[in-house]
Amino acid sequence: MTALFEVLRGAIASEEPVALATVVEGPGVGGKLLVRPDQEPMGSLGDPDLDRVVARDALGELAAGTTGVRHYGTQGQANEHDVAVFVESFAPPPQLLVFGAVDFTGALARVGKVLGYRVTVCDAREVFATKARFPFADEVVVDWPHRLLERVGDQLGPRDAVCVLTHDPKFDVPAVIAALRTDVGYLGAMGSRRTTDDRNRRLREEGVTDDQLARVMGPIGLDLGARTPEETAVSIMAEVIATRTGRQAPSLRDAAGPIH
Amino acid sequence: MREILGDLDRWRKAGKQVAVARVVDVEGSGPRLPGAAMAVNEDGEVAGSVSGGCVEGAVVTEALQIIESGDRRIVTFGYSDDEAFAVGLTCGGTIHLFIEPLDW
Numbered sequence: 514m515t516a517l518f519e520v521l522r523g524a525i526a527s528e529e530p531v532a533l534a535t536v537v538e539g540p541g542v543g544g545k546l547l548v549r550p551d552q553e554p555m556g557s558l559g560d561p562d563l564d565r566v567v568a569r570d571a572l573g574e575l576a577a578g579t580t581g582v583r584h585y586g587t588q589g590q591a592n593e594h595d596v597a598v599f600v601e602s603f604a605p606p607p608q609l610l611v612f613g614a615v616d617f618t619g620a621l622a623r624v625g626k627v628l629g630y631r632v633t634v635c636d637a638r639e640v641f642a643t644k645a646r647f648p649f650a651d652e653v654v655v656d657w658p659h660r661l662l663e664r665v666g667d668q669l670g671p672r673d674a675v676c677v678l679t680h681d682p683k684f685d686v687p688a689v690i691a692a693l694r695t696d697v698g699y700l701g702a703m704g705s706r707r708t709t710d711d712r713n714r715r716l717r718e719e720g721v722t723d724d725q726l727a728r729v730m731g732p733i734g735l736d737l738g739a740r741t742p743e744e745t746a747v748s749i750m751a752e753v754i755a756t757r758t759g760r761q762a763p764s765l766r767d768a769a770g771p772i773h
Numbered sequence: 774m775r776e777i778l779g780d781l782d783r784w785r786k787a788g789k790q791v792a793v794a795r796v797v798d799v800e801g802s803g804p805r806l807p808g809a810a811m812a813v814n815e816d817g818e819v820a821g822s823v824s825g826g827c828v829e830g831a832v833v834t835e836a837l838q839i840i841e842s843g844d845r846r847i848v849t850f851g852y853s854d855d856e857a858f859a860v861g862l863t864c865g866g867t868i869h870l871f872i873e874p875l876d877w
Contacts, residue, residue, distance in 0.1 A: 517877045518781070518782075518785065518875065518877055521783075522778050522782055525775055525778060526778075528846065533774075535871065537797055537847055537871040542845055542846075543845045543873055543877075545877055556877075580806070580808040581797075581798070581807050582797050582798050582807075582808045599795070599797040599807075599871060601774065601795070601807075601808050602808075603774075603775060641783075673819060700832060746803075772802060
């Protein structure tokens with residue numbers, strides 16, 4: 514029989530969602546149940562009813578991307594504290610889609626990788642959109658960004674980010690409109706204030722509403738005074754984090770309240 | 774645990790005894806979230822981390838004991854007060870680690 518560890522490692526390596534439940538206190542400490550959507554759980558926590566309840570709860574934790582301890586009775590009863598089960602979710606990495614194979618793209622792909630994103634670079638110009646230019650990207654796609662979004666847009670969710678860096682309205686406008694149709698958590702578009710105003714005007718002409726425009730972070734990034742591609746990448750990814758956590762991103766020194 | 778899977782796999786294939794410590798719960802301010810993990814092999818080699826460097830030394834000692842005994846247990850580290858050499862978290866939080874042998 515394949516060891517649980519091997520199955521866990523394989524699932525994580527192939528970016529399949531998987532959760533590992535471990536009894537950390539109570540009878541059968543160390544018992545494990547490995548849970549994946551649409552598959553039979555593997556292993557056992559020591560009781561079939563407990564296994565059934567934890568498998569159900571672990572799928573919930575996995576869908577939410579959360580990790581933590583839950584308590585049960587020895588046969589999975591709620592509101593009892595005989596058994597503590599640690600459920601660790603291994604959700605697939607969040608996605609970062611970068612549109613435009615420009616100077617800033619390589620640095621953004623690199624910083625995205627540091628933060629654990631699966632990075633896709635997409636540009637319709639095959640001369641620029643090459644794996645050799647973006648070695649840090651997981652995937653380089655030669656296509657119009659809005660066409661890529663028509664294929665993969667329904668996979669995007671609150672943890673994911675789309676950054677439009679082309680600052681050419683021919684590519685940007687359809688890309689932003691297509692991204693607005695997705696549930697992506699962060700949508701940013703690069704460009705000076707003038708480029709941004711011009712793009713917003715074109716987007717409105719295409720029927721984009723003010724509420725929809727409010728989702729677009731443009732000019733992209735936090736106000737760090739970034740100049741180089743690397744600094745700009747940090748400013749963009751810092752804004753992605755702040756958007757996800759709902760923070761205004763002042764310096765910690767000048768804010769109050771808990772750090773985490 | 775994701776970050777240390779490569780090391781775990783290598784040590785497992787080399788037939789090393791390994792203990793894995795995972796953060797299962799954090800109270801108050803803690804540097805790492807539940808799921809942060811470190812592993813220690815029988816030679817004392819370390820992969821990963823469970824805090825900002827505050828308790829890793831003590832975890833190595835615990836992990837080597839667990840490799841010897843085969844036990845699995847929760848180990849708790851809290852605030853270290855003013856005792857300069859006591860093991861604890863300087864940030865004031867408490868972390869609960871589950872440490873067990875990699876025998877699964």
